[in-house]
Amino acid sequence: MPVIHTHCCIAGGGPAGMVLGYLLARAGVPVVVLEKHADFLRDFRGDTVHPSTLRVLDDIGLLAAFDQLPQQKVDHLGMRFGTRLQPAIDFRGLKPFAYMALVPQWDFLDFIASQGRRRYAHFDLRMRHAATALIEEGGRVCGVRVRAPEGEFDIRAEVVIACDGRHSTLRSAAGLTATDYGAPMDVMWFRLPREATDPDDTFASFSEGHMMVLLNRGDYWQAAFVVPKGSDADWRAGPLGVLRTAIEKLAPFFHGRLQVLTAWEEVKTLEVRVDRLARWTRPGLLLIGDAAHAMSPIGGVGINLAIQDAVAASNLLAPTLRAGGPIDEALLRRVQSRREAPTRLIQALQLQVQQRLISRALAHSAKPIEVPGLLRWLLQFRAVRNLPARLVGYGFRAERVQTQAMTPVP
Numbered sequence: 001m002p003v004i005h006t007h008c009c010i011a012g013g014g015p016a017g018m019v020l021g022y023l024l025a026r027a028g029v030p031v032v033v034l035e036k037h038a039d040f041l042r043d044f045r046g047d048t049v050h051p052s053t054l055r056v057l058d059d060i061g062l063l064a065a066f067d068q069l070p071q072q073k074v075d076h077l078g079m080r081f082g083t084r085l086q087p088a089i090d091f092r093g094l095k096p097f098a099y100m101a102l103v104p105q106w107d108f109l110d111f112i113a114s115q116g117r118r119r120y121a122h123f124d125l126r127m128r129h130a131a132t133a134l135i136e137e138g139g140r141v142c143g144v145r146v147r148a149p150e151g152e153f154d155i156r157a158e159v160v161i162a163c164d165g166r167h168s169t170l171r172s173a174a175g176l177t178a179t180d181y182g183a184p185m186d187v188m189w190f191r192l193p194r195e196a197t198d199p200d201d202t203f204a205s206f207s208e209g210h211m212m213v214l215l216n217r218g219d220y221w222q223a224a225f226v227v228p229k230g231s232d233a234d235w236r237a238g239p240l241g242v243l244r245t246a247i248e249k250l251a252p253f254f255h256g257r258l259q260v261l262t263a264w265e266e267v268k269t270l271e272v273r274v275d276r277l278a279r280w281t282r283p284g285l286l287l288i289g290d291a292a293h294a295m296s297p298i299g300g301v302g303i304n305l306a307i308q309d310a311v312a313a314s315n316l317l318a319p320t321l322r323a324g325g326p327i328d329e330a331l332l333r334r335v336q337s338r339r340e341a342p343t344r345l346i347q348a349l350q351l352q353v354q355q356r357l358i359s360r361a362l363a364h365s366a367k368p369i370e371v372p373g374l375l376r377w378l379l380q381f382r383a384v385r386n387l388p389a390r391l392v393g394y395g396f397r398a399e400r401v402q403t404q405a406m407t408p409v410p
Helices: 015-026 051-059 105-119 169-173 232-237 240-250 302-323 329-362 373-378 382-393
Strands: 003-011 031-035 072-074 076-081 084-090 100-102 123-127 130-137 140-148 151-162 178-180 185-193 202-207 210-216 220-228 268-270 275-277 285-287
Touching: 003 015, 003 140, 003 302, 015 031, 015 105, 015 123, 015 302, 031 151, 051 100, 051 302, 084 382, 105 123, 130 151, 130 169, 151 169, 151 302, 169 285, 185 232, 185 329, 202 240, 210 240, 210 329, 220 240, 220 329, 275 329, 285 329, 302 329
Parallel strands: 003 031, 003 151, 031 123, 076 202, 151 285
Antiparallel strands: 072 100, 076 084, 130 140, 140 151, 178 275, 185 220, 185 268, 202 210, 210 220
């Protein structure tokens, strides 16, 4: 069986894997990134690029090129209760970035891939290559078994980093189990046409027993219809008209154009999970992003938290990898030590929102949800609306790129 040798092998070409691969290659470290699909074109993935990620792109000189991608810049978010829109989150006034960008995730990943391939010959991205098993010697992970169109082969590396998502193959292979913290909902994703008379805002809408988030994508709405956990099959067993009726109740301006939803196949379902590993490492192996901690879609923070993991991993590992030194587990544990507290805090906030807001919104017997008068008064002030915006946009312990662009090691 053929064998390839590299300094770092990254399993998974999502946001964490692609950004980490780019950062390591930029720091002069040869890296192989494995992506099991032939392209990145999978709809209804996280499309929000938050200020924390914009600052990372600025750190590495890619922001100007990123700004050329088609995108919508969102500087505030609201919540609609009946006919009243309540401003809730306001990025305006935050520095250095006072907005978040809505960019299809496949465009973002294609962008990182093209920049990596163009700039760094030692950025080795391999599509249709799946990491199927770990290779271990002497109690240490030293590589992965790979399934590719031309057959199976091994990659040997100083360190293997699993970025292969919430259903991580390498996490299972390593015998690591995440604690599931629960979620009361799943999300149905679909697109709806947008007209010039529609609201300009990106917002969440609530009515008795239903909730929907609408992302303004210019010429269409990306809709996230929130349903009780495990109820997807019941919805799909019924007529699509029931969903159309619920959508129109949440957003009456869709009246007369919901016939564009013609079949349940046009509606994709995301199974929401909130979980976290107690241990992100084994000797020679590190897990980051969704492989280490699946996030709720609340706030759209998942992609950005995964990228923060990637920046921390690059900052801590690149100097040793470049110098050819051993990557011991103590060094890998430093990545978890740095990123675990921010992850715990964000997940704790998400669990509170799930319990106090979403569970109530989805209760069929619920009365219409109203914002308490004092909170409604406080939310008149931008400084108050800036507080959740900073938590969503920059998070806790936001990472900055500390490595310098360097030529590759021989």
